[in-house]
Amino acid sequence: MTKTFTRRTALAVSALALASATMLTPAFADMLDVEKDELKFGFIKLTDMAPLAIAYEKGYFEDEGLFVTLEPQANWKVLLDRVITGELDGAHMLAGQPLAATIGFGTKAHIVTPFSMDLNGNGITVSNEVWELMKPHLENGPDGKPVHPIKADVLKKVVDKFKAEGRPFNMGMVFPVSTHNYELRYWLASGGIHPGFYSPSDVSGQIGADALLSVTPPPQMPATLEAGTIDGYCVGEPWNQAAVFKGIGVPVITDYEIWKNNPEKVFGLSKEFTEENPNTTLALTKALIRAAKWLDENDNANRAEAVEILARSEYVGADAEVIANSMTGTFEYEKGDKRDVPDFNVFYRHYATYPYYSDAVWYLSQMRRWGQISEAKPDAWFDETAKSVYLPDIYLKAARMLVDEGYADEADFPWETDGYRAPTPAADIIDGIAYDGKAPNAYLDSLTIGLKGDEVAGG
Numbered sequence: 001m002t003k004t005f006t007r008r009t010a011l012a013v014s015a016l017a018l019a020s021a022t023m024l025t026p027a028f029a030d031m032l033d034v035e036k037d038e039l040k041f042g043f044i045k046l047t048d049m050a051p052l053a054i055a056y057e058k059g060y061f062e063d064e065g066l067f068v069t070l071e072p073q074a075n076w077k078v079l080l081d082r083v084i085t086g087e088l089d090g091a092h093m094l095a096g097q098p099l100a101a102t103i104g105f106g107t108k109a110h111i112v113t114p115f116s117m118d119l120n121g122n123g124i125t126v127s128n129e130v131w132e133l134m135k136p137h138l139e140n141g142p143d144g145k146p147v148h149p150i151k152a153d154v155l156k157k158v159v160d161k162f163k164a165e166g167r168p169f170n171m172g173m174v175f176p177v178s179t180h181n182y183e184l185r186y187w188l189a190s191g192g193i194h195p196g197f198y199s200p201s202d203v204s205g206q207i208g209a210d211a212l213l214s215v216t217p218p219p220q221m222p223a224t225l226e227a228g229t230i231d232g233y234c235v236g237e238p239w240n241q242a243a244v245f246k247g248i249g250v251p252v253i254t255d256y257e258i259w260k261n262n263p264e265k266v267f268g269l270s271k272e273f274t275e276e277n278p279n280t281t282l283a284l285t286k287a288l289i290r291a292a293k294w295l296d297e298n299d300n301a302n303r304a305e306a307v308e309i310l311a312r313s314e315y316v317g318a319d320a321e322v323i324a325n326s327m328t329g330t331f332e333y334e335k336g337d338k339r340d341v342p343d344f345n346v347f348y349r350h351y352a353t354y355p356y357y358s359d360a361v362w363y364l365s366q367m368r369r370w371g372q373i374s375e376a377k378p379d380a381w382f383d384e385t386a387k388s389v390y391l392p393d394i395y396l397k398a399a400r401m402l403v404d405e406g407y408a409d410e411a412d413f414p415w416e417t418d419g420y421r422a423p424t425p426a427a428d429i430i431d432g433i434a435y436d437g438k439a440p441n442a443y444l445d446s447l448t449i450g451l452k453g454d455e456v457a458g459g
Helices: 007-018 047-057 076-085 096-103 128-137 152-164 179-190 218-226 239-246 271-276 278-300 303-310 320-327 357-369 379-389 392-404 440-446
Strands: 038-043 067-072 090-094 111-116 122-127 170-173 197-199 202-207 212-215 232-236 249-254 265-270 330-332 338-340
Touching: 038 047, 038 076, 047 067, 047 090, 047 265, 047 278, 047 303, 047 320, 076 090, 076 096, 076 111, 076 265, 090 096, 096 111, 096 179, 096 265, 096 357, 096 379, 111 271, 111 278, 111 379, 111 392, 122 128, 122 179, 122 218, 122 239, 128 152, 128 249, 152 179, 170 179, 170 218, 179 212, 179 232, 179 357, 202 212, 218 232, 218 239, 218 249, 232 239, 239 249, 239 320, 239 330, 249 330, 265 271, 265 278, 271 278, 278 303, 278 392, 303 320, 320 330, 357 379, 357 440, 379 440
Parallel strands: 038 067, 038 090, 170 212, 170 232
Antiparallel strands: 090 265, 111 265, 122 232, 122 249, 197 202, 330 338
């Protein structure tokens, strides 16, 4: 079932509001003159689509004069294609999708984002068999539970065992340009496991691979693992916690442990849409910022209500108990090993909603690292590409309006930034290598496994 606020209902509500001047709030009085007020947005059934659900359920879209339908999509490719064709006005997207489309990896189209949807939110899960093989090599704490983060060095012993037995080691991720693909690759490579290259003539991503990565849609991850088709996967919630509840696998690491406060999803629109509908773009950005704020405010006080909303069939459609395992600030690894991870899902803190150029550059660096960008590019190219896709000017304009309307605080936004985060310190990344978005080629050179300089896959 799709969520729809009909135009007829909207007009009726507006008429009632106009009937009494006392009902006009400052936000209503200053409403943007939107070019398009009936919109359809797409999403995939993951907990990090939450800002869309909350903006709808709390009436934030309506406050901006937007009458929105939210529609789940079959997979990430269908979602992107429908934004490109205009069947969807915008969508919850993998952060790599607007970048990949704009540079022409896969489908060629200029897709942009004025809004980052969240930080963190993913995990890597392995099958029970793989977990049992890993356990003898783990360091345990005084409580007898594994010390986290668990590094991929431990998994390498299992991968080597599979290789010696002539067995492929298969892992699932959700899409070739997904955060999940790059995070899984990053973790594997940090432990000496080669995740394979892409090339223009071989887009499998398995050239020279020790672990064979392939696409599996998020809701199908647990069943595919249970069937033995894959030995592990990287995915967003609730599909890691679902493996714990089903007793079919064990999450071994979260992306927060791979890269503290890493960027995850974005809200994607066609460049054409933003140019033809500038006020509409501002209005929807305002609504999404308010939704993100609601999700994080008062130390996640609203998360229990958010879980109830997300559990509905029209949104994520998973058991509330499974969604709550991560959305309420905890994460369960091996069954019974539940730990506090307050920032597992971040929607507003740490300037989570600001579309940083440095986040875009990191994704582009990983595309180059693994051969999706087949040729070397100068640092200036990374900067220019990031600035053609990420639109912080629109974001800050929307933020200024929200501050002026009393819906947000001045301190909530990075007004003085040049669009780049300060370099991520080595201590915040699993392999101990710092990341500076202003020096992508130096960063690539510092990584042990992966393409650098003029190298090409297979060359």
